[in-house]
Amino acid sequence: MGQKGGRDAFVSQGFDTWNKKDAFRTHMGGVDSFHNKAKEQCEFLMREKQAINVVLRRQTEAEDHKYKARLCVSIIVVRLLLKTGLPFRGHDESVNSENRGLYIEVLKAIRETKLVQCFAQEVLLSIREEIGQNVFALLVDESSDVSKKEQMAIVLRYVDSLGFVKERFIGLVHVKDTSSLTLKNAINEVFTSNNLSFSQQRSMMVGELETGRGLNQETTLVRAGETRWGSHFNTLTSLMKLFADVIVVLDFVKEEGGSLANLQQASGILA
Structure with missing residues (x-):
């Protein structure tokens, strides 16, 4: 190797003149010497995140995850076809075929569903990024x-x-x-x-839910809707405004309601 990597005293002939510091400097060489390059690569190898086994393990885990996902979906489709007694293969399983058989077609349907889920996750991610730390x-x-x-x-x-x-x-x-x-x-x-x-x-603010305006506006009881929570607010508002009249009507129904069901219902509401 000549002077590029120092002398062979350190590897074959031995070295006993430890008081001669120049020998070490000659062995180390400059910044681009073989010694310094080997030292740098050794440091890289000793870094855990850059170690070869860590990188390989990370890649292997990712591949295992994908493999298990494909295997699980395949098993689900196989179980479904076996349970229902349906055929796996189709008459034409070529790429250009419109119907490649139940096994392949069901796998394609599940794959498209997974793609839709991925798109949904990307949309949610963009919304989160747009909000950031704001309210x-x-x-x-x-x-x-x-x-x-x-x-x-x-x-x-x-x-x-x-x-x-x-x-x-x-x-x-x-x-x-x-x-x-x-x-x-x-x-x-x-x-x-x-x-x-x-x-x-x-x-x-609760005030964003308006209940109507006007001096001559007629107020009636409002039935609560099944799909809008705002309708519950309107129902309670009208009930508070007409509370005294509601009590009078319930008293009348309790006494003169006619059927037993009406009497019991009015009595229960009053209680």
Whole structure:
């Protein structure tokens, strides 16, 4: 190696003149010497995050995750076809075929569903980034679907960096009931999954729900709707305004209601 990497005294002939510091400097060489380059690469290798085994392990874990996801979906489709006794293969399984058989077509349908979920996650991520550490208002609406299962829609209202007010739908959550504790826990789960904090949330003023104006406006009892919480507010407002008249009507129904069911219902409401 000549003077590029020092002398061979350190590797074959031995070295005993430790008082000669120049020998060490000659062995080390300049910045680009073999010694310094080997030392630098050794330091790189000893760094845990840059170690070869760590990098390989990280790549292996990612591949294992993808492999397990594909395997699980394949097993689900196989179980479904076996349970229903349906054929796996189709008459034409080529790439250009419109029907490649149940096994491949079901896998394609699940894959498209996964893609939609990925798009949804990207949309939610962009909403979170747009809000940042700023405040937002929470809009929650509860309704029941066709199967009479309770569900809660969650919308965020906030002001973007350009000063525009935006309302963005972030999720539809199924809940077992509409109690305050259940709804709070559901909202908390949505906030946690989207990296949002309750400290950023600001409540809307009750005055934003108008009940009508005018001196000659007629006030009547309003039936509470199933899909809008604002209708419950209107119902309670009209009930407070007509409370005395409602008591008079219930007293009359209790005494002259006719059917036993009406009498009992009016008596229970009065109590």
